[in-house]
Amino acid sequence: MSNYKVVPMDEKTWRIEEENPLCSVYMYLLAGEKEALLIDAGYGKIPLDEIVASLTSLPVRVILTHGHFDHVGGTGRFERVWLHPADAEMYGNYAVSLARQKREDMAKEQTGAETGPQKIEPWLNETVTLLNVEEPLDLGGRRLKLIHVPGHSGGCICILDEERGWLFTGDTCCEGDVLLNLQYSQKADVYLESLKKLEQEKFSVTWPAHHRVPVEPEIIQEFEEAAQLLCGKQAEGECVDTSFGPSRRLKHKRIGILYKDET
Ligand SMILES: [Zn+2]
Numbered sequence: 001m002s003n004y005k006v007v008p009m010d011e012k013t014w015r016i017e018e019e020n021p022l023c024s025v026y027m028y029l030l031a032g033e034k035e036a037l038l039i040d041a042g043y044g045k046i047p048l049d050e051i052v053a054s055l056t057s058l059p060v061r062v063i064l065t066h067g068h069f070d071h072v073g074g075t076g077r078f079e080r081v082w083l084h085p086a087d088a089e090m091y092g093n094y095a096v097s098l099a100r101q102k103r104e105d106m107a108k109e110q111t112g113a114e115t116g117p118q119k120i121e122p123w124l125n126e127t128v129t130l131l132n133v134e135e136p137l138d139l140g141g142r143r144l145k146l147i148h149v150p151g152h153s154g155g156c157i158c159i160l161d162e163e164r165g166w167l168f169t170g171d172t173c174c175e176g177d178v179l180l181n182l183q184y185s186q187k188a189d190v191y192l193e194s195l196k197k198l199e200q201e202k203f204s205v206t207w208p209a210h211h212r213v214p215v216e217p218e219i220i221q222e223f224e225e226a227a228q229l230l231c232g233k234q235a236e237g238e239c240v241d242t243s244f245g246p247s248r249r250l251k252h253k254r255i256g257i258l259y260k261d262e263t
Pocket residue numbers: 066068152171
């Protein structure tokens with residue numbers, strides 16, 4: 001049974017949904033006249049390069065919304081991938097630990113049965129090209145704007161399809177909790193500035209990487225209100241245990257912000 005689904009969004013756009021018991025993740029493929037853009041690379045457990053090739057014959061540029069494992073897993077299937085420089089260190093650490101794991105697995109195999117070394121997934125493209133968000137991206141008749149939105153990680157970006165009024169938001173404002181409690185997360189004030197930056201753009205729909213899609217743009221307002229409450233010390237989240245250690249969670253309307261105490 002396949003663990004992914006391709007959902008056409010219009011004649012030049014597709015959503016690739018990779019199912020995973022942890023949390024399903026969505027990638028988006030946008031075709032122009034000269035080039036196509038793949039937003040994110042998922043967990044790396046599906047034949048992403050083959051799926052993309054079955055949808056478009058254009059050369060494909062892969063841009064990562066950020067460097068987390070559920071967005072970069074399939075990068076090894078592509079020659080070149082772009083990432084915001086602020087997430088390069090995180091990506092490097094992840095790639096390094098994976099490579100180590102891979103070597104250990106292969107060593108185990110060699111001492112064991114006659115089976116040759118297997119391709120261990122996910123495997124990553126170990127070098128990323130650093131993204132310049134100032135550079136306009138034109139796929140040929142399809143202009144896209146890259147917006148740096150540090151918060152969930154330092155190198156998070158959103159991608160705006162101006163003509164369609166679509167904002168691809170990665171993990172920055174899914175309908176759920178935003179995680180600011182991770183190793184490379186930024187504080188609520190940085191996240192708040194990023195949300196304000198998004199508010200200045202024109203779009204009618206947001207397409208996040210997880211949970212319900214699409215989501216109305218008002219969701220950004222909800223995150224902004226919650227971040228504002230935290231920054232103004234008008235609210236405090238309740239203590240919760242997470243797989244990333246003890247954190248706080250501020251619930252607000254449809255969303256939540258997970259963060260660490262300042263201390
Ligand atoms: Zn993430």
